[in-house]
């Protein structure tokens with residue numbers, strides 16, 4: 001058997017036996033990215049909704065900035081968070097560097113603009129469609145926000161899934177602020193990078209397969225959401 | 235002072251401008267509580283603008299409109315292109331009621347009544363956006379009706395409908411009016427105006443050129459524009 005074939009076999013072996021190291025890494029990845037997703041969404045949805053509906057001077061500029069931030073390189077986010085959390089940084093005394101908390105912070109910052117910008121677009125489109133009707137029904141602008149969040153629930157779910165996809169797959173930010181410490185801050189992407197460079201292909205491959213499976217699952221979920229939206233006549 | 239739905243409504247020298255354009259000029263008229271008023275005129279005449287003024291969705295640029303209108307206060311409007319929520323038929327009507335703080339048995343009773351009146355009983359759980367156009371228009375009317383407004387404004391509610399759906403809708407409009415509500419309905423459809431109107435307001439290029447009883451208007455329109463419109467010489 002070729003080296004590659006052997007690595008694949010070993011990778012599937014790891015997955016099939018739910019190898020403890022493998023599961024620990026996957027678990028941490030999910031925990032970090034899911035917590036970051038919840039935090040980012042809790043901030044980004046109201047921000048996106050507000051930007052979609054409010055009218056104020058400079059709003060255009062904020063929207064352009066937010067859209068630009070969607071493309072933030074993870075390593076840059078990692079670097080900034082590193083500087084803030086490092087011993088001499090403004091939050092250095094908290095001692096958060098190289099902890100999962102630091103990784104959560106970095107990923108939250110990374111995906112916040114994504115969820116905010118996508119939901120801003122969703123809310124703005126909905127508002128132009130609903131504004132007159134909601135006003136006519138007697139709903140205030142503020143009262144319209146929860147209504148539109150609900151009306152846009154399927155598109156917003158897709159925005160949130162996009163955020164998750166970005167978080168779970170990124171390597172730069174978590175590597176810089178987490179440090180890829182075994183059993184502490186090692187997540188799927190950083191583990192893959194390390195194991196590959198060390199020639200330990202079976203673990204890298206096993207994680208790679210699971211990462212792809214996760215990406216597929218996220219997309220499948222997005223598709224299910226889409227189908228549900230169509231059934232609901234949305 | 236008026237007690238119900240702010241009727242009668244008086245407009246004096248009302249003008250609406252958008253940028254450099256004047257959408258309606260110098261409207262001076264009075265809408266009394268009783269008759270079913272039809273706002274008749276060709277496309278672009280200013281029917282929607284006038285209804286939106288009456289609904290409080292637009293404010294006059296000049297002139298007076300009394301009593302002052304605010305959205306949702308005493309009136310309900312069915313917009314020319316009503317926006318239904320991406321929810322069930324039932325949830326659409328309930329939403330409007332909840333905005334007014336109407337809940338519980340009172341709400342259920344109203345919902346049932348208006349769905350019955352618009353022929354939508356049995357449709358409660360259907361997604362509103364999946365209804366046929368005719369059903370959607372009737373749902374929009376049901377939603378306005380449930381608020382039990384004294385003044386109901388209907389903006390070309392039958393424009394997208396085929397003849398049977400139009401009949402069903404006109405039936406609902408008549409019942410709405412027979413309950414003692416003031417109805418102002420905009421249309422460019424002469425047949426519909428004849429069938430429904432007690433009173434016609436003929437509007438053309440942003441001016442109300444005539445306000446007359448339906449019989450009087452159709453027998454002897456006073457303005458040249460109205461005569462041309464009745465003869466089919468103005469684009470409907």
Ligand SMILES: Nc1ncnc2c1ncn2[C@@H]1O[C@H](COP(=O)(O)OP(=O)(O)O)[C@@H](O)[C@H]1O
Pocket residue numbers: 252255257275276277278279280281282283284
């Ligand atoms: N928000 C607006 N801004 C600019 N022009 C408008 C606006 N709303 C309506 N108009 C114009 O005002 C005129 C009357 O429109 P409308 O009341 O919709 O006519 P209709 O009688 O067909 O309902 C039309 O020429 C239309 O283009």
Ligand SMILES: [Mg+2]
Pocket residue numbers: 281282283314389390
């Ligand atoms: Mg119109």
